[in-house]
Amino acid sequence: MKLELRGITKRFGPLVANDAISLTVEPGEIHCLLGENGAGKSTLMNVLYGLYPADDGEVLLDGEVQHFKSPGDAMRAGIGMVHQHFMLIPVFTVAENVILGHEQTKPGGRLDLGAARQQVREISQRFGFDLDPDALIESLPVGVQQRVEIIKALSRDAKVLIFDEPTAVLTPQETEDLMRIMRQLRDQGAAIVFITHKLQEVRDVADRITVIRLGKVVGEALPTASNAELASMMVGRAVALEVEKGPSHPTDAALVVSGLRVADPHDQIVVRDVSFTVHGGEVLAIAGVQGNGQTELTQALVGLQPKVTGSITLDGDELVGRSVRQVLDAGVGYVPEDRSSDGLVGGFTIAENLMLDRSSGGPFVKAGSLQLKVLGDFAQQKVQEFDIRALGSSEFAGQLSGGNQQKVVLARELSRDLKLLVAAQPTRGLDVGSIEFVHKRIIAARDAGIPVVVVSTELDEVTQLADRVAVMFRGAIVGIVPADTPRETLGLMMAGEMPGGVKAA
Amino acid sequence: SQAPSTSSTSSATQTTASNFLPCMISDSGGFNDHSFNELGYNGLVQAAKDLGVSQKSAQSKTDADYANNINAMLNQNCNLIITVGFLLADATKAAAQKNPKTDFAIIDDNSIDLPNVRPIVFDTAEAAFLGGYAAASYSKTGVVGTYGGMQIPTVTIYMDGFYDGVQYYNQQKGKNVQVVGWNEKTQKGSFTGGFDNNTAALTTAQGVLNQNVDVVMPVGGPIYQAAASAIKSSGKAVALIGVDADVYYTDSSVQNILLTSVEKGIQQATEAVIKDSAAGKFSKTPYVGTLKNDGVGIAPFHNFAGKVDPNLQSELDTIKAGIIAGSITVATPSAPKS
Amino acid sequence: MTATAAAPGPAQVEMPKDPSRGRQIIRDILGGSVVISILAVVVGLVVGAILIAVTDPGVQAASGYFFDRPGATFAALGDSVGGAYSSLFQGAIYDFGRPDFLSGIAPLMNTLDLATPLILGGLGLALGFRIGLFNIGGQGQTLVGGAVAGWVAWSFPLPFPWGLILSIVAGIVGGAVAGGVVGLLKARTGASEVIVTIMLNYIVFYFISLLLRTPGALQAAGTINPKSPSPPDSARVPDLFGAQFSVTWMFVIAIAATVFFWWLMSRSSLGFKFRAVGENPAAARTAGIGVDSMYIWGMVLSGALVGLVGVNQVLAFTVGGFGSGFDAGIGFNAITVALLGRSRPLGVFLAGLLFGALNSGGYVMQAANDIPIDIVLVVQSIVVLFIAAPPLVRVLFGLPRPGTAPRRRAKAPKAVEAE
Amino acid sequence: MTTVAGIPGAVALEKLDTRSWKTPVALGVFALGAVVLFLGLPRDGQADFQFSQSGDFFSIPDLIFTATPVCIGLAFACVLLAAGSFALVWFKRLTPLWYIGIFAALFLVGFLAWAAAGLRPLPLTGLLLGSVSLSIPLVFGSLGGVIGERTGVVNVAIEGQLLGGAFTAALVSSVTGSFTAGLFAAAVAGVLIALILGVFAITYIVEQVVVGVVVNVLVLGLTNFGYSTILTVDPEHLNRSATLPALPIPLLSQIPVIGPALFDQSIIVYVAYVAVPAVWYALFRTKWGLRARSVGEHPEAADTVGINVNRTRYLNLVIAGAIVGFGGAYFTIGSVGSFSQNMTGGQGFIALAAVIFGRWDPVRAAMAALLFGFATNLQNSLGILGSPVPSEFLLMLPYLVTVFAVAGLVGRSQAPAADGKPYIK
Numbered sequence A: 001m002k003l004e005l006r007g008i009t010k011r012f013g014p015l016v017a018n019d020a021i022s023l024t025v026e027p028g029e030i031h032c033l034l035g036e037n038g039a040g041k042s043t044l045m046n047v048l049y050g051l052y053p054a055d056d057g058e059v060l061l062d063g064e065v066q067h068f069k070s071p072g073d074a075m076r077a078g079i080g081m082v083h084q085h086f087m088l089i090p091v092f093t094v095a096e097n098v099i100l101g102h103e104q105t106k107p108g109g110r111l112d113l114g115a116a117r118q119q120v121r122e123i124s125q126r127f128g129f130d131l132d133p134d135a136l137i138e139s140l141p142v143g144v145q146q147r148v149e150i151i152k153a154l155s156r157d158a159k160v161l162i163f164d165e166p167t168a169v170l171t172p173q174e175t176e177d178l179m180r181i182m183r184q185l186r187d188q189g190a191a192i193v194f195i196t197h198k199l200q201e202v203r204d205v206a207d208r209i210t211v212i213r214l215g216k217v218v219g220e221a222l223p224t225a226s227n228a229e230l231a232s233m234m235v236g237r238a239v240a241l242e243v244e245k246g247p248s249h250p251t252d253a254a255l256v257v258s259g260l261r262v263a264d265p266h267d268q269i270v271v272r273d274v275s276f277t278v279h280g281g282e283v284l285a286i287a288g289v290q291g292n293g294q295t296e297l298t299q300a301l302v303g304l305q306p307k308v309t310g311s312i313t314l315d316g317d318e319l320v321g322r323s324v325r326q327v328l329d330a331g332v333g334y335v336p337e338d339r340s341s342d343g344l345v346g347g348f349t350i351a352e353n354l355m356l357d358r359s360s361g362g363p364f365v366k367a368g369s370l371q372l373k374v375l376g377d378f379a380q381q382k383v384q385e386f387d388i389r390a391l392g393s394s395e396f397a398g399q400l401s402g403g404n405q406q407k408v409v410l411a412r413e414l415s416r417d418l419k420l421l422v423a424a425q426p427t428r429g430l431d432v433g434s435i436e437f438v439h440k441r442i443i444a445a446r447d448a449g450i451p452v453v454v455v456s457t458e459l460d461e462v463t464q465l466a467d468r469v470a471v472m473f474r475g476a477i478v479g480i481v482p483a484d485t486p487r488e489t490l491g492l493m494m495a496g497e498m499p500g501g502v503k504a505a
Numbered sequence B: 001s002q003a004p005s006t007s008s009t010s011s012a013t014q015t016t017a018s019n020f021l022p023c024m025i026s027d028s029g030g031f032n033d034h035s036f037n038e039l040g041y042n043g044l045v046q047a048a049k050d051l052g053v054s055q056k057s058a059q060s061k062t063d064a065d066y067a068n069n070i071n072a073m074l075n076q077n078c079n080l081i082i083t084v085g086f087l088l089a090d091a092t093k094a095a096a097q098k099n100p101k102t103d104f105a106i107i108d109d110n111s112i113d114l115p116n117v118r119p120i121v122f123d124t125a126e127a128a129f130l131g132g133y134a135a136a137s138y139s140k141t142g143v144v145g146t147y148g149g150m151q152i153p154t155v156t157i158y159m160d161g162f163y164d165g166v167q168y169y170n171q172q173k174g175k176n177v178q179v180v181g182w183n184e185k186t187q188k189g190s191f192t193g194g195f196d197n198n199t200a201a202l203t204t205a206q207g208v209l210n211q212n213v214d215v216v217m218p219v220g221g222p223i224y225q226a227a228a229s230a231i232k233s234s235g236k237a238v239a240l241i242g243v244d245a246d247v248y249y250t251d252s253s254v255q256n257i258l259l260t261s262v263e264k265g266i267q268q269a270t271e272a273v274i275k276d277s278a279a280g281k282f283s284k285t286p287y288v289g290t291l292k293n294d295g296v297g298i299a300p301f302h303n304f305a306g307k308v309d310p311n312l313q314s315e316l317d318t319i320k321a322g323i324i325a326g327s328i329t330v331a332t333p334s335a336p337k338s
Numbered sequence C: 001m002t003a004t005a006a007a008p009g010p011a012q013v014e015m016p017k018d019p020s021r022g023r024q025i026i027r028d029i030l031g032g033s034v035v036i037s038i039l040a041v042v043v044g045l046v047v048g049a050i051l052i053a054v055t056d057p058g059v060q061a062a063s064g065y066f067f068d069r070p071g072a073t074f075a076a077l078g079d080s081v082g083g084a085y086s087s088l089f090q091g092a093i094y095d096f097g098r099p100d101f102l103s104g105i106a107p108l109m110n111t112l113d114l115a116t117p118l119i120l121g122g123l124g125l126a127l128g129f130r131i132g133l134f135n136i137g138g139q140g141q142t143l144v145g146g147a148v149a150g151w152v153a154w155s156f157p158l159p160f161p162w163g164l165i166l167s168i169v170a171g172i173v174g175g176a177v178a179g180g181v182v183g184l185l186k187a188r189t190g191a192s193e194v195i196v197t198i199m200l201n202y203i204v205f206y207f208i209s210l211l212l213r214t215p216g217a218l219q220a221a222g223t224i225n226p227k228s229p230s231p232p233d234s235a236r237v238p239d240l241f242g243a244q245f246s247v248t249w250m251f252v253i254a255i256a257a258t259v260f261f262w263w264l265m266s267r268s269s270l271g272f273k274f275r276a277v278g279e280n281p282a283a284a285r286t287a288g289i290g291v292d293s294m295y296i297w298g299m300v301l302s303g304a305l306v307g308l309v310g311v312n313q314v315l316a317f318t319v320g321g322f323g324s325g326f327d328a329g330i331g332f333n334a335i336t337v338a339l340l341g342r343s344r345p346l347g348v349f350l351a352g353l354l355f356g357a358l359n360s361g362g363y364v365m366q367a368a369n370d371i372p373i374d375i376v377l378v379v380q381s382i383v384v385l386f387i388a389a390p391p392l393v394r395v396l397f398g399l400p401r402p403g404t405a406p407r408r409r410a411k412a413p414k415a416v417e418a419e
Numbered sequence D: 001m002t003t004v005a006g007i008p009g010a011v012a013l014e015k016l017d018t019r020s021w022k023t024p025v026a027l028g029v030f031a032l033g034a035v036v037l038f039l040g041l042p043r044d045g046q047a048d049f050q051f052s053q054s055g056d057f058f059s060i061p062d063l064i065f066t067a068t069p070v071c072i073g074l075a076f077a078c079v080l081l082a083a084g085s086f087a088l089v090w091f092k093r094l095t096p097l098w099y100i101g102i103f104a105a106l107f108l109v110g111f112l113a114w115a116a117a118g119l120r121p122l123p124l125t126g127l128l129l130g131s132v133s134l135s136i137p138l139v140f141g142s143l144g145g146v147i148g149e150r151t152g153v154v155n156v157a158i159e160g161q162l163l164g165g166a167f168t169a170a171l172v173s174s175v176t177g178s179f180t181a182g183l184f185a186a187a188v189a190g191v192l193i194a195l196i197l198g199v200f201a202i203t204y205i206v207e208q209v210v211v212g213v214v215v216n217v218l219v220l221g222l223t224n225f226g227y228s229t230i231l232t233v234d235p236e237h238l239n240r241s242a243t244l245p246a247l248p249i250p251l252l253s254q255i256p257v258i259g260p261a262l263f264d265q266s267i268i269v270y271v272a273y274v275a276v277p278a279v280w281y282a283l284f285r286t287k288w289g290l291r292a293r294s295v296g297e298h299p300e301a302a303d304t305v306g307i308n309v310n311r312t313r314y315l316n317l318v319i320a321g322a323i324v325g326f327g328g329a330y331f332t333i334g335s336v337g338s339f340s341q342n343m344t345g346g347q348g349f350i351a352l353a354a355v356i357f358g359r360w361d362p363v364r365a366a367m368a369a370l371l372f373g374f375a376t377n378l379q380n381s382l383g384i385l386g387s388p389v390p391s392e393f394l395l396m397l398p399y400l401v402t403v404f405a406v407a408g409l410v411g412r413s414q415a416p417a418a419d420g421k422p423y424i425k
């Protein structure tokens, strides 16, 4: 089925997320959409999928104008989507998720789950998945969940398939597998839209490439284009993505983690006997595919996990068993993974957010009373120092863009006297400029002699920031290696394999 | 029963010669409680009609309403304000102190001693004693029951009298009729938790019926209706004893199961107090309804006249005379102190 | 209603010195929040008027011959609705039938008196709402606070004002304990505070009923009624403007509580933490704020304020002792007051005054026009509903949408993420 | 995928040693209570548990025994069981539900024997019958609550829906003389209230608990007003309905103890028997249920597969409203025939508690409702016998049980993920 988008425009209030975008995808073609964060890719796909009404423009399938009022309409017309954030119901089984929305029933209105199971098995077989139709989604690893999304789309005979950043959560091996499946689908005649930030993947699999910047199509490219060409199209200028970073000067061991185990609320072990050491003045990056225990590890470091055994010492002081308050007071700075839900209070002003983790005692509280003057001056200064783009320090944090929100969090954490900085996914969802800024700040902290732990799923970021890299897989550390370890090796380690001959660091 | 909303709209175009304005405030039971609020209200309506004057009334929902309703009535320039129930005692007392020119009367409370307040109380235990005796005499299963709305003196005084009446019957006749739902000695028993005809009242009634009783006296406004429902659906031949008014006349639907009623002459007392006040004969002397002054009493057996022991009526008359004469004493901790 | 009362949740943080604050107020006025509050009250009164008219016998009679004499119907309508609302006004603000100004203003004083417990209770519940705690336990906390205050008042008779002060403190402590238990259960076991507070309402009610008829507990000596002794005069809250008016010094305490609430929530470290937990518990926890202890302290303070309602009922409102119903439904009405006031101090204060006025007028409306006071409940709930849904009011009255920045959420005690 | 470096597979993750002492502590408290009551305040005399009543198919003799030794034995058993629970937790095992069940049964028998010692026979049929009767409106209320919350709408207005149903059922059935009309009107009233809730909570995204609380006040005001201005004008014709007749089911109704309690009831009760499994079936076995639950768990996901989230929520709210309103009819035409002000008296809130107590499952919620009914009726039954426990204490029992249950047993239970959250695209 041939897909055509003509002049799609979509506004969110004053923001034009899509500005007259046109795009054609032929059957039997993989069409890549490339663009920075916030360029408008997901918005375009959501319009196509009937989730947002377009302000202008039209969608055509095989030359016929479509009027999608809801995703149901789009699905019936043969469009399937694998969403950036999975659209699966965690407490349902695979089969239930697959039939949801187009259920078959037996007499008495009874759900025909048998048919659904059969369908899951059939499609699994066709693509070589190994999938239990009765498994609960929440018990499945992300890579497998994504396959469920694919089966969901295929079970509805989708002829146009949209993949929105499907590889962000996959190991390199899983990515390989996905590429294979996409090619297989293309060969069966599907029209595929593939969204990613990873230039390598684009060149591997795409038949055609469209680049979007600031809501507009800025050009087309062929898979033969070089990384540099594609990147400059995306960003609108030549980019040098390297962080300026001198050699590290590690001092004494500051953070010593040994035999750390963390259990989740269901008592499943999610961090398994993890031990490592971080010296002052060095960055230890923790790499790995999302969902392999990094989140819980960092939370355990700051005392946010209730079920922890083992030991974490900072400059000799034991942190396990201490409250978050005590850990922070011991000099730990923490940039949480999800800034909008854990890092900031959206309904608070920038100033209030800047004092969030110093809400008792000086300098902002005296005798139980807020020192608004002190806070105001402090906020003013930090807004300037960290280049937070806002109307003023009394703007609500929830109304800031992601990059600026992250700057608020960094400003807060870096303005205390730190003995350790833990930054989880510090640049997720940020644009190049903001990434550069955040990276600089982290390196500056390192150079000031602070030990730094950075968690990232992006290998680029890991290799750029790290002095040493620890790779996590299923809750355990596969190995700790130097930052210059080849990407392929790191990729294998992310899948749990420790190739022979890799030297530990 | 008469609804309160039909009363005072005509007050603006007053045609009567007299400007006497009697007013009444209910407690949280409201004027449709099939009990003392309603009887008091009927007395108010009747007296106003007889006097040819208008009247005003207000219902209370919560404890906070009492004082406010009294104030609102004072603003309406009432000459006599009757408050119904001991719960209103404090508010009545305070208002009476502040407004010495207004007459007040309070039903079921005898705690206020002010020149412009007339308490109206009843020694219902005396009448309930007769009810208990009649119940025991009528009972074939040897078990009779009673239960209340809430454990407050104006309720338990009925139950005490009933209990004593049954014991007196046992003593006189050498029988052992048992009372379920109330024990005078321990002052413990069965209560529905409120004065509403609701599912709690129904299950309580069912529970009492399950004790093999064949006479039951529910004390507390409309909860007797739940008992009637329970009796009808149980299919058993259980007789009901009404309280406050002669229920035979106030509720025709229970005539066929009504053994008798223990009457409390609230309506008559209210009427009398209003007329006294209108005639300028108001006094602070408490009105205490007793068997002697017919302020309380036991109703005729009506449909059951043929089913009770032929001697019962005369026995009751003897007992009544004994109580009036003081030869039979009805002991209850809940008796009004006069 | 002022801008404070009407401003939607997150957009309103009390920081008057902030430059954006002034802008915010102007935006709110232009955006129609004040207008919407007024219109919501209008809707409530109109619905009330319809109910009054429909159930009025005069109107019913006249509408029978509407087509012959439509004028009669309208006259009857005017009589019933006009009469009712003029009684409402005269009962709430100023009684023109009184000889002099001082007695004419008595209804207003009564309004203040009735508003006092609503404001105190509203503030208490609002405090919980701001922390994301749905405290439905106003009844129970009032009962505990009042019972403890009363018990202390007659058990430890001290000269004025010490007896009074001691009793007030006791009432606050009583309410605080009743609230704190809930906070403790929530923090320790995760029990939903909605369920626990509702259950405690009943438990406390029956417990106090039991004590009230147990000699030697709360029952007055020498009585058989389930009633407490009356507190000694030295522990009574004095009248504010003399015996002529019903308003007492508790109204001043309510004002003080409003100011305290403001200070607590916008100027104190504890309030900052409360708000952080209310807006985003996850972020608060990550920032080292003990969410569980905020729940406990929040419920303690919430209960303490509600405890003052009990103090008002026992030491200021009722003259003699109290029975088990002395909370008089204020614990529940305070929920609507807090909601109407959007959990902001000034908003709650004004909402309390409005409800106090409706109640005060309602009594007179019932006495003079025979209109059941329940109409006040209907009007109150409709006002709250409509104020909570500004777009609906705009639709109803054909108002334009305000041209302000998009807001993420409708007002709510708990953060509701729009994403 | 090969796993090297000694890392085990993903699905079979091991468990950490974490022990929860909540259950043993709760059992311990009750065991202590048993010891204090049964040993500390022993009561003399015989306890008489009556199984049969006249008219039963066949009769079972009463169980009569001397209370004190039995109670002491049972207190001892409770202490042992509580200790056993401590031991189980100590050895990192969960205390199974049946274990708690046995404990509860032993405690209860002991308590009944203690309270009824030396008094009249305790009719178990009556105890059960009253429990069922008192729990019926709670069952309907909690079913409505479960349906609403499963689709993501917290329904605090159950109280209002019950009250509205009770009012309209009484009025309509009094006026028309038809039970069918009364029941239908009650359901319609429930639906109307649900629509108010829907408009504000779903369309205008007002905080759901707020709407629920306020709607309750509104319905209370309206029914009180209607009672004073309409019903009491002519109560004989406007507020005096017959009550639904009992329809004994042949044979079943003659089973001793349970027959008369369960199978000699009115149509509303039978509807409840059918409704509980039906709602369970509909929620967990049908297309409708799958969609409803998907909307309550992850509305965005439901939207992306073509399910109209808000329409689904409205529809379910309306169905729930009809169920609750229908249940409200029990208060009037199902039991006493007439309406009185605020006659639901907070039962809607108890139903809400049953929803949470029953962990959003219709069958468990109904069981919780039955438990409330039982606890309430215990007060009746013991009060009638003249037991030594103050009536207020027994009246507060169901609420105490709820607090214990919610704090000790349920705790941080998992509500549907999108429960209470409006869906904004």
Ligand SMILES: Nc1ncnc2c1ncn2[C@@H]1O[C@H](COP(=O)(O)OP(=O)(O)OP(=O)(O)O)[C@@H](O)[C@H]1O
Pocket: A012, A015, A017, A035, A036, A037, A038, A039, A040, A041, A042, A043, A044, A084, A429, D425
């Ligand atoms: N529902 C919404 N309301 C307001 N603004 C939105 C909404 N959804 C997206 N936007 C804005 O529209 C722009 C485009 O967002 P979109 O999600 O399409 O970006 P994207 O290209 O998919 O980015 P990413 O690579 O981060 O996924 C962004 O500025 C975003 O903030």
Ligand SMILES: Nc1ncnc2c1ncn2[C@@H]1O[C@H](COP(=O)(O)OP(=O)(O)OP(=O)(O)O)[C@@H](O)[C@H]1O
Pocket: A015, A037, A038, A039, A398, A399, A400, A401, A402, A403, A404, A429, A430, A431, A434, C405, C406, C407, C408
């Ligand atoms: N709820 C909101 N109210 C007002 N403005 C908003 C809101 N949400 C986002 N914005 C504005 O919309 C714009 C896009 O925000 P968004 O977070 O999507 O930015 P972005 O393109 O992803 O930027 P970044 O790369 O920094 O993450 C910003 O200017 C932001 O201030």
Ligand SMILES: [Mg+2]
Pocket: A037, A038, A402, A403, A429, A430
């Ligand atoms: Mg972004």
Ligand SMILES: [Mg+2]
Pocket: A041, A042, A043, A084
């Ligand atoms: Mg995107």
